[in-house]
Amino acid sequence: VIPREGRNFGLGEGKYYVLIVALAVIWQFFAVGFLGIIYCTSSLFTGIFTTCLLPFTQVAASIAFHEKFTGQKGMSLALCLWGFVSYFIGEYKKTKKP
Numbered sequence: 248v249i250p251r252e253g254r255n256f257g258l259g260e261g262k263y264y265v266l267i268v269a270l271a272v273i274w275q276f277f278a279v280g281f282l283g284i285i286y287c288t289s290s291l292f293t294g295i296f297t298t299c300l301l302p303f304t305q306v307a308a309s310i311a312f313h314e315k316f317t318g319q320k321g322m323s324l325a326l327c328l329w330g331f332v333s334y335f336i337g338e339y340k341k342t343k344k345p
Contacts, residue, residue, distance in 0.1 A: 292334075299331040 249267075256263035284293045302324035309316045 295331055295334050299327050302327045 253260040253263040281293055281297070284296060302320070305320045305323065306316070308314055309320070
């Protein structure tokens with residue numbers, strides 16, 4: 248299937264394969280970065296960080312693919328940001344106590 252997709256890719260077959268390799272390398276960097284976050288902080292923080300990034304993916308898809316930004320996407324963004332900020336406020340209060 249990949250060679251057929253490469254032939255039908257609008258920018259050319261060579262650019263298709265360059266794009267596939269570049270995306271694979273970028274995903275590897277993300278994986279190593281998340282492992283670094285787990286090593287330096289905690290797996291809980293990595294989960295919260297990942298959850299915070301999900302709504303931004305929806306915003307990026309809305310911009311790049313001209314999708315409608317529905318109320319569900321907005322609510323998802325608000326709830327994830329609320330959880331992210333709540334986590335940091337809780338950690339700040341916990342470390343602030345003597």
